[in-house]
Amino acid sequence: MTETRLYIARHGKTMFNTIGRIQGWADTPLTTTGEEGIRELGLGLKDAGLNFKLAVSSDLGRTVQTITIAQKELDILGQIPYYQDKRIREWCFGSFEGMYDADLFSGVLPRISGIVDATTMSFEEIANGIVEADTANWAESWEVLSGRILDGFASIARKVERQGGGNALVVSHGMTIATLVDLLEPESQKRLILDNGSVTVIKYVDGKMTVEAVGDMSYRQRGAEMLEKMN
Known part of the structure; x- marks a missing residue:
């Protein structure tokens, strides 16, 4: 084989x-x-x-x-x-490219998803959250x-x-x-x-x-x- x-x-x-x-x-x-x-x-x-x-x-x-x-x-x-x-x-983070990691994962994503701790989010939830928040519409x-x-x-x-x-x-x-x-x-x-x-x-x-x-x-x-x- x-x-x-x-x-x-x-x-x-x-x-x-x-x-x-x-x-x-x-x-x-x-x-x-x-x-x-x-x-x-x-x-x-x-x-x-x-x-x-x-x-x-x-x-x-x-x-x-x-x-x-x-x-x-x-x-x-x-x-x-x-x-x-x-x-x-790598993933495309759209308008969040270059942002500090903590600002996205402790600020933006929790606000969008309503989940307090972004570290518990699945990859699918993270991707969907980024797409929803990306004002440039570049994220996948x-x-x-x-x-x-x-x-x-x-x-x-x-x-x-x-x-x-x-x-x-x-x-x-x-x-x-x-x-x-x-x-x-x-x-x-x-x-x-x-x-x-x-x-x-x-x-x-x-x-x-x-x-x-x-x-x-x-x-x-x-x-x-x-x-x-x-x-």
Whole structure:
């Protein structure tokens, strides 16, 4: 039986991540700390002996920057096919792009939904609340958002499967990866918060995606140990 796995990393820490601002389709580059974290990730993946047939990122700059650094550390940059897929972009937060996280999740969403604690809201409720409050009408409905996320990751898996299976290195975004996990295993989802450079593993067999690991930081931790010995 052909097995395919997507090793989906969250991009490195960015300027907006550092100061707690919402970063959906808006983009800021990785900080020096963020770049170092992805060097750790690449080294840790290499040390684990993982081989990749395909590399894919979203089309946003922070994921392109991340996958470039990771591939350099893995010694696969330019050695395997790579492309960008806008379907695995972060959520679009519309007119709330760049707002402080706390203002949206502790201010706007509770007022719209009537729910005091926004951390208890489902992803669908959050998406619907953002759409309702977005004066620019840019935010995506839950149907559009969830559909493009599932389609994007399934498309990557199918490409690898057609090549006989194996592993793909994928770089996406925190809310997008958490949404994918929620869609695949809703009973186990409790509003995941995924660290920058963490790895979520999705297995794909016979057209079905299943979750094997969520937010794994062991690759980064191993890479950090290796970098410390090098310095």
